[in-house]
Amino acid sequence: MAVDYTVIVVYLAGMLAMGWWGMRRARSKSEFLVAGRRLGPAMYSGTMAAIVLGGASTIGGVGLGYKYGLSGAWMVFTIGLGLLALSVFFSARIARLKVYTVSEMLDLRYGGRAGVISGVVMWAYTLMLAVTSTIAYATIFDVLFDLNRTVAIILGGSIVVAYSTLGGMWSITLTDMVQFVVKTIGVLLLLLPIAVVKAGGFSEMRAKLPTSYFDPLGIGGETIFTYVLIYTFGMLIGQDIWQRVFTARSDKVARHGGTVAGTYCLVYALAGAVIGTAAKVLYPNLGSADDAFATIVKDELPIGVRGLVLAAALAAVMSTSSGALIACATVANNDIWSRLRGAVRRTDEEHDEVKGNRAFILVMGVAVIATAIALNDVVEALTVAYNLLVGGLLVPILGGLLWKRGTAQGALASVIVGGLAVIGLMAGYGILANEPVYYGLLSSLVAYVAVSLATRPTDEAVLTVWRERLAGRNPELASEPVPAHQ
Numbered sequence: 160m161a162v163d164y165t166v167i168v169v170y171l172a173g174m175l176a177m178g179w180w181g182m183r184r185a186r187s188k189s190e191f192l193v194a195g196r197r198l199g200p201a202m203y204s205g206t207m208a209a210i211v212l213g214g215a216s217t218i219g220g221v222g223l224g225y226k227y228g229l230s231g232a233w234m235v236f237t238i239g240l241g242l243l244a245l246s247v248f249f250s251a252r253i254a255r256l257k258v259y260t261v262s263e264m265l266d267l268r269y270g271g272r273a274g275v276i277s278g279v280v281m282w283a284y285t286l287m288l289a290v291t292s293t294i295a296y297a298t299i300f301d302v303l304f305d306l307n308r309t310v311a312i313i314l315g316g317s318i319v320v321a322y323s324t325l326g327g328m329w330s331i332t333l334t335d336m337v338q339f340v341v342k343t344i345g346v347l348l349l350l351l352p353i354a355v356v357k358a359g360g361f362s363e364m365r366a367k368l369p370t371s372y373f374d375p376l377g378i379g380g381e382t383i384f385t386y387v388l389i390y391t392f393g394m395l396i397g398q399d400i401w402q403r404v405f406t407a408r409s410d411k412v413a414r415h416g417g418t419v420a421g422t423y424c425l426v427y428a429l430a431g432a433v434i435g436t437a438a439k440v441l442y443p444n445l446g447s448a449d450d451a452f453a454t455i456v457k458d459e460l461p462i463g464v465r466g467l468v469l470a471a472a473l474a475a476v477m478s479t480s481s482g483a484l485i486a487c488a489t490v491a492n493n494d495i496w497s498r499l500r501g502a503v504r505r506t507d508e509e510h511d512e513v514k515g516n517r518a519f520i521l522v523m524g525v526a527v528i529a530t531a532i533a534l535n536d537v538v539e540a541l542t543v544a545y546n547l548l549v550g551g552l553l554v555p556i557l558g559g560l561l562w563k564r565g566t567a568q569g570a571l572a573s574v575i576v577g578g579l580a581v582i583g584l585m586a587g588y589g590i591l592a593n594e595p596v597y598y599g600l601l602s603s604l605v606a607y608v609a610v611s612l613a614t615r616p617t618d619e620a621v622l623t624v625w626r627e628r629l630a631g632r633n634p635e636l637a638s639e640p641v642p643a644h645q
Contacts, residue, residue: 163466164304170341170470174322174477177333181326188512191327192259192489193405202336203416206478207403208423209335209342211238211394213479214295215541217346217472218452220428224435225451228372232432237386239424241394246417249560251410253401255631261398261556262494267628268559269567270621276574278494280551281398285487286527287544288399292480293319293531298453299473312531315476320524323481324517328406331481338474342427345471349464350456351430357459358437367440385593388600389545396556397548399479399486410631484527488519539590550581550599554607562611563622569611577603 185191198206216235223231258264262278296315297308306314322330358364364372371377394400407413438451441459445451456468492515534540554577555570581599588594 162463166466167470171318174318174334178322178325178330181330181333184329185327185513190329191513191516193402194328194332196406197408198406199408200412200416203407203412204419205339206332206335207417207420209339209478210399210403210482211242211424212427212475213292214476217475218449220431221435221452222448224432225439226448227378228436229432230375230377231435232428233378233383234386235428235431236425237390238394239421239428241391242417242424243421245395246414246421250404250413250417252629253404254407254410254413256628260490260494261401265555265559265570268625269570270617275495275498276571277552278490280547280574280578282487282490282495284544284548285398285483285490287540289480289483289487289527290530290534291541292476292483293527295476299469309532313528316528319477319481319484323484324520328485331485335478338478341474342471345468347430350468351434353460354434354437354455358440364436364440372436388596389549392549392553393545396552398490399482402486484524485520488523491523492516492519542590546581546585546596547578550596550603551578553600554603558607564611564616566611566614566617568614569607572610573603573607576606
């Protein structure tokens, strides 16, 4: 394993080095939180694909393939569909707003009264997303070094917290680009063909497995519908995803680069399902489907290649974890803490915003590691996060983008009613049930429409500013100006 260990150690050292390099670039709030809004098509596509394809998409995607066959691709496939929908229909307008958080967008659209409550919901989502990604380190480091679960979480989490705190979005962007390359080589170019060959090719796989493993809808129509509702719509409104859209150099980069990333996700989804199906042929009696990835990597790959593929799994987890961490810290600082302390800063007030955001990443990082150590059920935590996100925020966000008649009161009612409905229904039906997100989303929509129609329309002056920002015709109103050389 010496060669494999060397590959992993060099990879981890490179992540920290890029964090140090990124620290030299992040000299302003814009540079630290959204990489100066300067990413071109190649870097934007790579980093966007890296953040959405995390440990759940890699280890979990292979596990679903092991359990259901090719239809196990649907979870990751719906993530790709969500990214495509975001890129084609919304990303250009989102990029032109020049904000830092989803809650800032809601304030801009509804007149400054929707921020704190929506910020709390978004913070809970990004925190749990970061926690579930951090827990995945335990699986990978257990395979690599046979480490205790707590030690593995602290080791992996500390590396992500270190480079994220040092350079913010610049460090995360650079590391994500490397992680994208490592994942592409490790999973698509190495593990996928090797797994298929080791399983005897597709003809042998078909001969040894039930026909349901090759049914595109074998996982079940209701499950696919739930994936669409949670992951496709979740991609449209998550702070971790929007914060990447804010890094685009232009609205065209956001649209076209995101489309490329979404297409890549569709390919990655199918690859994971095929690898899992091959693992089912090779190891038909694994105790847990989620062990399929680690087992096939450890037993079937040659020395060196094994290290690179495990680095790819580590890259998948780190990219999602770091993206969720900076999103969590950004929301905590800008949408919750600043508002609660009444921090309406004057433009001439001296304040080190980079230092403040860096401190929040460090604090949130420690909180994420501690929560990950204490938490056992990853699936339940992630389900709670996405149910709250979709049930509480989908309607007011998309309503604000698509319906002029939506009001601040309607948005607040939608967040509160949808969020409480989801929580109550999860308590009644169970966290993993489908009903909470179905009925929570429906109640959120009813509250939004009913209260909006029952209250006075949004002030025309607010809507005028909103339309100007959407069209990109009012750069002086941007939260931070874009450098002229862009």
